[in-house]
Amino acid sequence: MKECNQCGKCCTKFGGGSLAVTTEEIALWEIFRPDIFKYVHDGKIWADPESKNTLERCPWMRRAPDQEKYFCDIYLDRPDDCKFYPVTIKQMIDDECEMLEVKDLKNPKRAQDVLNQIMSDSRPPYELE
Ligand code: SF4
Ligand code: SF4
Numbered sequence: 870m871k872e873c874n875q876c877g878k879c880c881t882k883f884g885g886g887s888l889a890v891t892t893e894e895i896a897l898w899e900i901f902r903p904d905i906f907k908y909v910h911d912g913k914i915w916a917d918p919e920s921k922n923t924l925e926r927c928p929w930m931r932r933a934p935d936q937e938k939y940f941c942d943i944y945l946d947r948p949d950d951c952k953f954y955p956v957t958i959k960q961m962i963d964d965e966c967e968m969l970e971v972k973d974l975k976n977p978k979r980a981q982d983v984l985n986q987i988m989s990d991s992r993p994p995y996e997l998e
Contacts, residue, residue: 870983876967877930877939879954884927889950890914902946905929914948953992955984 890913898906908928910916915924929942941947955961958977961969961984968987973980978997985994 871968875938880930885925886923
């Protein structure tokens with residue numbers, strides 16, 4: 870398992886209207902981050918502040934200058950759904966996450982343990998059944 874290389878595939882796939890968000894997160898943005906809150910509409914993210922239409926791409930995704938590398942413009946205040954990713958090895962395979970190595974595919978149980986360790990500051994461990 871490699872470290873995240875910021876390839877941006879996950880944000881590209883999920884940032885356009887597929888992210889979950891809680892009422893608690895929305896309430897905090899409303900008070901402390903009105904700039905983020907204006908992209909919420911009807912309890913969902915992310916919506917165009919004027920038209921209220923769901924955006925096709927996350928408005929906080931930025932590309933590093935002269936690099937195929939992406940970063941999040943609201944990193945510390947991003948949704949938990951983003952903070953928790955990736956959760957499972959299966960999800961990483963489906964999303965073609967570039968953290969995966971061949972040895973992870975050969976031993977998914979061990980790979981899940983390593984992933985849980987990498988993500989231990991962000992989310993509880995996920996146990997493979
Ligand atoms: S909010 Fe940040 S981490 Fe989440 S999809 Fe957008 S750019 Fe990615
Ligand atoms: S798909 Fe994987 S390697 Fe690429 S940015 Fe997301 S977590 Fe990082």
